[in-house]
Amino acid sequence: MDWQSLLGHDRQRIWFQNAIQNQRLASTFLFVGPSAIGKRTFAKLLAQTLLCTTSEPSDFKPCGRCETCVQMNAGTHPDLIQIAKQPDKTALSIDQFIGSDEHRMREGLCYEIRMKPYSNRRKIAIIDDADTIGEEGANSLLKTLEEPPPGSVIILISTSLQRQLPTIRSRCQVVRFQPLSSENLTTLALRHQLISDHEQAERISKHAHGSLAEFAIYADESLREFQQEMRTQLTYRPMDFVKFAKAVQGNVESVGTESQPRRERLKLLIDFAQQHFRDVMSNNLGKDPMLVDRTLRGIKRCLEAKEHVDRMVAPAALIEAWAADIASI
Ligand SMILES: [Zn+2]
Structure with missing residues (x-):
C-alpha cells in the first residue's frame, strides 16, 4: 500500500505532510469518520511514512521496500503498536491498555509505548474501535495521552465524535475524514x-x-431482497409486528451462532428500517405533516434500539419490543 493508491482523503494527507515538513506534528490524534472509508489504512501509511528508513518523513513517500516498510505492511514492526476490539468482545478491554491483572503496568499499549524505540525514532500506536473505549479504559489511557513519550504518535480511530468521552476528546487533535x-x-x-x-x-x-x-x-443479493421484504412489511398497515419480528430474528440467526456477528447484523437490519422511515419522511415533507411526525418517531425508535443492541444478552426481546413500537407509531 502506498499514498498513491489510497483513494480520497487528499486534504488530510496534505495537512499531515505540512505538519511533518514544518515539524509541528502533534502526538495524539483522533481520526473521526464513517467506518470502512480508509481511516485505518491512512493511519498505517502515516506510520510507515514516519518510520521508513530510506526516505525522509517530510518526503511523504515511504519506499515500500526497506525492512521497516515490509514489517509495517505485515504489521510486525516492533515500533508499531496496534490494538483493536477482540472479535468476541463488545469493547476494547482495559488489559489491552495496561496489561492483565497479573501483569498490570508491565504489558499493554501504555507500557509498550514507553519502551525505547527499536528504530531509534519513535513508537506509534493505532487504537482501532476507539468508539468502544469505556470509562475504565479511558482512565487507564489518560496519562499516556496527556504525557505521550517524546516523539511518539498515538492515533485513535473512531466513527463519531459524540461517542468519545470528553476526557479523550479534549486530549487529542481531531482529524475528520469524509465518506468516499x-x-x-x-x-x-x-x-x-x-x-x-x-x-x-x-x-x-x-x-x-x-x-x-x-x-x-x-x-449481497439475498440481503438486498430481505431489505425489500422489510420495506414491504413496514409499509403495510396494520403492520404485523409478530411476523416482522420473526423475520428479523430469522435473518439475524442466519449469520451463525456467535453473538458479535449477530449483533452487527441486527444493527444493520434496524438501519434498513431507519432508512425506510427516512425515505418516507423525505418524500412527504411539506405534504403530510402527520406522516412526517410518525416517521420521525420511527427513526428515533430505531436509533434507540441500535444503542441497546450492544448491551443485550439475548436480542430476541429487543427485536420484539422494537417491532411492536414501530408498528404502533
Ligand atoms: Zn521504507
Missing part, C-alpha cells in the same frame, strides 16, 4: 473484488454512503 466519493468507492470495490461488473458497481456505489462496508452489504 462514489467514483472512488467503485474503484475500491472493484479492487477488493467485491464485485466484477463495473456498471453494477457504479450503481451500488451511489447508495452506499461512501462506505466500503455498506457497499459489501448492498452487493
Whole structure:
C-alpha cells in the first residue's frame, strides 16, 4: 500500500505532510469518520511514512521496500503498536491498555509505548474501535495521552465524535475524514473484488454512503431482497409486528451462532428500517405533516434500539419490543 493508491482523503494527507515538513506534528490524534472509508489504512501509511528508513518523513513517500516498510505492511514492526476490539468482545478491554491483572503496568499499549524505540525514532500506536473505549479504559489511557513519550504518535480511530468521552476528546487533535466519493468507492470495490461488473458497481456505489462496508452489504443479493421484504412489511398497515419480528430474528440467526456477528447484523437490519422511515419522511415533507411526525418517531425508535443492541444478552426481546413500537407509531 502506498499514498498513491489510497483513494480520497487528499486534504488530510496534505495537512499531515505540512505538519511533518514544518515539524509541528502533534502526538495524539483522533481520526473521526464513517467506518470502512480508509481511516485505518491512512493511519498505517502515516506510520510507515514516519518510520521508513530510506526516505525522509517530510518526503511523504515511504519506499515500500526497506525492512521497516515490509514489517509495517505485515504489521510486525516492533515500533508499531496496534490494538483493536477482540472479535468476541463488545469493547476494547482495559488489559489491552495496561496489561492483565497479573501483569498490570508491565504489558499493554501504555507500557509498550514507553519502551525505547527499536528504530531509534519513535513508537506509534493505532487504537482501532476507539468508539468502544469505556470509562475504565479511558482512565487507564489518560496519562499516556496527556504525557505521550517524546516523539511518539498515538492515533485513535473512531466513527463519531459524540461517542468519545470528553476526557479523550479534549486530549487529542481531531482529524475528520469524509465518506468516499462514489467514483472512488467503485474503484475500491472493484479492487477488493467485491464485485466484477463495473456498471453494477457504479450503481451500488451511489447508495452506499461512501462506505466500503455498506457497499459489501448492498452487493449481497439475498440481503438486498430481505431489505425489500422489510420495506414491504413496514409499509403495510396494520403492520404485523409478530411476523416482522420473526423475520428479523430469522435473518439475524442466519449469520451463525456467535453473538458479535449477530449483533452487527441486527444493527444493520434496524438501519434498513431507519432508512425506510427516512425515505418516507423525505418524500412527504411539506405534504403530510402527520406522516412526517410518525416517521420521525420511527427513526428515533430505531436509533434507540441500535444503542441497546450492544448491551443485550439475548436480542430476541429487543427485536420484539422494537417491532411492536414501530408498528404502533
Ligand atoms: Zn521504507
